[in-house]
Amino acid sequence: MTDTVDKVPASALPPEQIKAIPVRHYGRWVAAVVVVAILVLIGIAFSNANINYDVIPDYLTADTILSGAWATLYISVLSMALGLVLGVVLAVMRMSSNPVTSTVSWFYIWFFRGTPVLVQLLLWYNIALVFPVLNLGFYKDEMNQVMTPFLTALLGLGLNEAAYMAEIVRAGIQSVDEGQTEASHALGMTRGQTLRRVVLPQAMRVIVPPSGNEFINMLKTSSLVYTVQFTELIKAAQDISSTSLAVVEMYFVASIWYLLLTSIFSIGQYYLERRYARGSTRNLPPTPLQRLKANVRLFASFRRPEAVR
Template sequence: MTDKTDKAPGGNPPRGTGTASAAAAGGAPHAIKAVPVRHYGRWISAVLVIAVLVLIGIAFSNANINYGIIPDYLTDGTILSGAWHTLYISVLAMVVGLVLGVVLAIMRMSDNPVTSTVGWLYVWLFRGTPVYVQLLIWYNLALIFPVLNLGFYKDEMNQVMTPFLAALLGLGLNEAAYMSEIVRAGIQSVDEGQTEASHALGMSKGQTLRRVVLPQAMRVIVPPTGNEFINMLKTSSLAYAVQFNELLKRANDISSTTLAVMEMLFVASVWYLILTTVFSVGQYYLERRYARGSTRNLPPTPWQRLRANLTSFRRPEVAR
């Protein structure tokens, strides 16, 4: 009598009998050698990029630049004062832009046609004109309004519109137009059901906005807000036009006496890189914190990413 377990239906041997018979015969299965695919295009592009970088390095090494004075001026008191003023005006302008941007976003989303129209006109005006022109308008406001008369306060406009105030108004009011769009997009990203549920629980519109909508909208608002602040650090260099003592003006003051124009521009560039790098790292961790409620796996930190890149250079193991 034939054993039914020896063959599968159709006369084919059951699965695994080939491997079992090979093992029984004493023949071990062959090791599978993984051969990585060679990407010759990557090597060619890498060589080309390195060649271009080498040529740029050779050109700057042969340029008429006194690199020796750059480290000395990096810690010069005048440059440090300019870096502090750059950071100071950037933070204050960003605060003005953020607060006013929230107000404008609420105005634009209002059912009141007057407030929504005024909010739209503000964004249209300040986004449609260069910030450099706005700075010059604020700085030269005394040409059309020689005296500032508010009823309870009266003074000459030249005494009121200082370089600091002109820079703060020019940068802050311009930033408010961009922040209003960011905040509006964040608020609109929250599902309307959240608002309806809050109203069903008896919350007012203000309570719903503060307690329900804005906390959820922060995941959308925070990343572009960080980018806007980093951009503000660089845009603050335009305050040089209104004679505010920020980093670029301080560097230019030194170059006018030492005639080291390019060297001072390099010094200013290094400080801008330092400031933007520090706040870029802070922005990354802030985004990572607000991403905890929306993603299961948090993005790796810079240290974790660096360690992963270093371990990726190891030779791949042979699959067996």
């Protein structure tokens, strides 16, 4: 019996079990310790700072702050709508075979993307120095009466945003295969019908993500309109701080409102992107609620090892 076992070839024996030694990532532990130490130091610094944190919750719902937050949201939505509509027109003009319209569109985009939005706001605010009277033939009035802080903010933000939206829309239109346009023309559709019914719906999955980022950026850029005396969130916070002397506290209040608004629209942007991704991906990305449920189930499986066996 012993001779039989000894005569078994070595290739027939089962291989020895590999002893896997996990790689130790000491750099990760060091980086984690450094980051935690920095966060602790920042927390200690702010806890010892001369800041009255107790008044921040009281000012969060103050009437002046609420009206300023509403004005920020209102001017951002209107400016983004103006920029989107004008951006689509500029994108079509830029892609046109007409050299006049394409050149005008290129020059518009070049000028408004090349100059700071703050400078544009100040130019609109002081345009009465150049044109004291607005005379359109059917309408005539003093420019100071026409160019209100609201109209100044709308034109300054909306016209600037149109230059960026034009490039976003143009990139989305060019992402659609030319065969789609050729097939639409073969079916008898005009250029306008092809653009509305075929090209733009497919281009939306490319247009929506950067457009959402632009709107979130618009919410923050709208803080510049306080320079033209439009009472938005920053202007409202400064008005309160000038009387209460709680300067830093009011900037904390404004920051909290900006974070709240951007977070809400970031969630909306995610679901909008998910909707337009239905035709391009087989498996849609999970929603935040689905991710939370998956993490809860994963945590529960770690707590109950016997359930995995």
